[in-house]
Amino acid sequence: MCGSCKCSQRNSSTISKLPSHYTLPSGDQIPSVALGVWQASKGEVGAAVKAALKSGYRHIDDAWAYHNEEEVGQAIRESAVPRDQIWITSKLWNTFHAPEDVESALDDSLTKLGTDYLDLYLIHWPIAFKKDSNNVLEESLTSDPYPTWQKLEEMVEKGKVRNIGISNFNIPRIKNLTANPLKIQPAVNQVELNFWNPQPELLKWSKENNLLLESYSPLGSNKQVGNTLSIPEVKDIACELGITAAQVIISWHVQRGTIVLPKSVTPSRVEENYHIFELPQDAFDTIERLAAAHPPKRVVNPSKSWGLNFDIFDD
Numbered sequence: 001m002c003g004s005c006k007c008s009q010r011n012s013s014t015i016s017k018l019p020s021h022y023t024l025p026s027g028d029q030i031p032s033v034a035l036g037v038w039q040a041s042k043g044e045v046g047a048a049v050k051a052a053l054k055s056g057y058r059h060i061d062d063a064w065a066y067h068n069e070e071e072v073g074q075a076i077r078e079s080a081v082p083r084d085q086i087w088i089t090s091k092l093w094n095t096f097h098a099p100e101d102v103e104s105a106l107d108d109s110l111t112k113l114g115t116d117y118l119d120l121y122l123i124h125w126p127i128a129f130k131k132d133s134n135n136v137l138e139e140s141l142t143s144d145p146y147p148t149w150q151k152l153e154e155m156v157e158k159g160k161v162r163n164i165g166i167s168n169f170n171i172p173r174i175k176n177l178t179a180n181p182l183k184i185q186p187a188v189n190q191v192e193l194n195f196w197n198p199q200p201e202l203l204k205w206s207k208e209n210n211l212l213l214e215s216y217s218p219l220g221s222n223k224q225v226g227n228t229l230s231i232p233e234v235k236d237i238a239c240e241l242g243i244t245a246a247q248v249i250i251s252w253h254v255q256r257g258t259i260v261l262p263k264s265v266t267p268s269r270v271e272e273n274y275h276i277f278e279l280p281q282d283a284f285d286t287i288e289r290l291a292a293a294h295p296p297k298r299v300v301n302p303s304k305s306w307g308l309n310f311d312i313f314d315d
């Protein structure tokens with residue numbers, strides 16, 4: 001279990017000094033660890049949400065496109081946790097970027113989740129498709145997302161959403177949006193961050209520009225999680241600290257200053273993933289160095305499967 005580690009357990013920190021919350025520009029406090037529910041199927045996602053709330057999670061990362069908002073909402077309502085103590089994020093899908101479609105898309109998510117407001121609503125991708133189309137690019141709203149953003153601002157003013165943000169935006173796309181006279185700045189940018197795609201430049205730029213990052217696919221998603229948790233140095237750090245490899249990686253994300261969104265439908269893993277620990281600086285530096293030592297490789301990039309003639313993440 002402990003690889004080459006001699007298990008001299010440093011026993012460093014079972015009490016985490018890592019932040020349990022971050023403060024957004026609105027003043028709202030967003031929990032640093034969320035349960036992600038992408039690829040959490042119907043029939044299993046509700047139990048995962050209930051297990052998460054029982055373990056102490058107060059943050060669920062959902063999206064209209066995950067097709068599980070109804071079961072997530074039902075599980076939240078059936079839990080003993082009051083709605084105002086749970087942070088719910090959902091995301092606007094690509095076919096609803098036209099300003100006239102935003103509110104009905106949001107209303108659909110609200111109805112399915114069984115709530116009258118979201119804590120956070122994100123533009124899921126910086127890519128707009130024509131409504132009811134099979135991934136036909138809407139070029140104007142893709143190159144200029146400001147009309148979509150203005151409608152999201154209106155949703156905040158109406159009280160249907162408390163915070164708004166973006167997802168999968170690279171730096172030029174963020175600058176393209178924020179060059180407009182925004183009434184509300186994006187609260188977060190949710191992007192792929194993991195050992196295989198650590199994006200240190202984006203992280204640095206985001207900190208310098210006060211834009212909080214949310215780490216999606218933090219374990220490398222289902223395709224890479226096995227490889228992530230088998231990295232010898234990660235296993236050794238886990239062994240030394242007496243925690244699991246998944247806890248090392250999830251803690252690393254929060255220690256980098258990001259929100260982390262691990263997904264699991266396995267109750268024991270849901271519980272495991274919630275407990276984060278401050279890593280000793282040398283352990284943190286080792287992971288940071290190793291993660292940056294190989295060419296970055298994304299797990300999630302639908303550019304080709306959507307038939308785009310450009311890469312969503314190219315500058």
Ligand SMILES: NC(=O)c1ccc[n+]([C@@H]2O[C@H](COP(=O)([O-])OP(=O)(O)OC[C@H]3O[C@@H](n4cnc5c(N)ncnc54)[C@H](OP(=O)(O)O)[C@@H]3O)[C@@H](O)[C@H]2O)c1
Pocket residue numbers: 035036037038039061062124167168190191215216217218219220221222225229246247261262263264265266269270272273300
């Ligand atoms: N904005 C976007 O475009 C976007 C894109 C991707 C993801 N996301 C968000 O980020 C969340 C997480 O990303 P993800 O689902 O791609 O990947 P992930 O959280 O990196 O990995 C999930 C995989 O890891 C396994 N796993 C979880 N905890 C484990 C543990 N302690 N030990 C061993 N295996 C473990 C899960 O298995 P089991 O479930 O079988 O336990 C699942 O196969 C999503 O659910 C979603 O909320 C957003």
